[in-house]
Amino acid sequence: MTEASAPEKVSLVVMSGDMDKVMGALIIANGAAAFDMPVTMFFTFWGLKAIQRGNLTGTGFFGRMLGVMNRGGIDRIGPSRFNFGGIGRWLFKTMMKSKGVTPLPRLLDQAREQGVRLVACEMSMNVMEIAKSDLIDGVEIGGVATFIAEASESKIQLFI
Numbered sequence: 173m174t175e176a177s178a179p180e181k182v183s184l185v186v187m188s189g190d191m192d193k194v195m196g197a198l199i200i201a202n203g204a205a206a207f208d209m210p211v212t213m214f215f216t217f218w219g220l221k222a223i224q225r226g227n228l229t230g231t232g233f234f235g236r237m238l239g240v241m242n243r244g245g246i247d248r249i250g251p252s253r254f255n256f257g258g259i260g261r262w263l264f265k266t267m268m269k270s271k272g273v274t275p276l277p278r279l280l281d282q283a284r285e286q287g288v289r290l291v292a293c294e295m296s297m298n299v300m301e302i303a304k305s306d307l308i309d310g311v312e313i314g315g316v317a318t319f320i321a322e323a324s325e326s327k328i329q330l331f332i
Contacts, residue, residue, distance in 0.1 A: 189218035205286035216293035235301025
């Protein structure tokens with residue numbers, strides 16, 4: 173399919189689990205969905221934190237260690253800079269609230285309400301010992317072929 177004939181679709185790879193990058197990805201996804209564009213967000217590696225429930229994960233020793241050190245949940249993720257052991261997360265949330273910025277959990281809810289397709293990378297889940305039950309409702313599991321199929325039909329592809 174040529175770019176000229178590609179439908180007005182958006183495909184996003186969300187590899188970062190940082191607050192600011194996940195926020196940017198969700199804002200783009202919501203904006204595109206508001207323009208009636210089909211949107212697929214493919215969450216891989218650290219990006220999986222944004223679509224996890226927030227419970228401890230892992231079954232083996234390393235998986236459990238990773239689950240403790242890298243606990244997921246949209247409300248737990250911190251900024252890429254100035255996190256200061258969680259203080260930065262609190263500071264940014266406070267500043268965003270005072271400026272009327274939509275918080276991350278609400279942006280994620282809005283994306284789901286608008287029909288944004290959320291896909292978790294199966295390989296990353298296996299490596300990091302994250303089970304489907306550790307993810308929020310409505311998340312599909314897929315591999316790179318899932319993303320390539322969507323991206324090849326999309327006019328806009330972004331890697332965040």
